[in-house]
Amino acid sequence: MLDVNPSTVCRLIQLAREFHAQEQVVIPTSSDDASEDWHLQMLAAHAGDSTLAEFRAVVDDLEPDQQQQMVGLLWLGRGDYTLDEWKITLSHAGDAWNETTADYLIAHPLLPTYLEEGLMLHGYSCNE
Template sequence: MLNVNPDTVCRLIELARAFHVKEEIVIPEEPTGPDDDWYLQVLANHPADPVFKEFRSIIKDLEPDQQQEVVALLWVGRGDFEQDEWESALSEAAYAWNEKTADYLIAHPMLADYLTDALDMFDYRCD
């Protein structure tokens, strides 16, 4: 079902947890989509962070459709879409896709939990 390797998503979960425990990340307002620039405020002080760099590198190495799947997993785990609305989540992620996907994802303080919940819904587990 997933084109993105679940092990890759699990690594992203590990990195997101490591990144978000370093300091509280405050998002000034609820993001409406990956094309907003709100995440720039959140990430302004982190470009040299090795955890952030690895996270960004992994996302950059994914094909666009795989990046879109990770975004769709975020949205399903967050409750924006139900599991049976997976195709709709993918369509919306494809429509909203841009090259700032890594920044959009990591700016969500609950990213690791959302991705974990979504993987669980699709019967994938991180070891």
């Protein structure tokens, strides 16, 4: 069951698209472990970006369990887990959770695609 509002996920998808569309955003090939800080290093150069600031604000306003669901949607949409494994996905996201969830999420260049896929698997769409 998805407890994060699908419209919030859709807003984050839109913000991620805007952020990644910028030419100066370069995301290195690196680890996908949510507990590592590679994403912080990559995003340091974009500290003044208003789209990044809004993305962070939306994610930071979510409760920790909702942030974990956002990470779960990323992993689900990326194919790391199946919908049948949702509880396991959330458990792993909970184990990896920290206060840099927004940066971990936005550092994935295919985040909008993964979130849309994860939403679809839960029966939601941003096109409604």
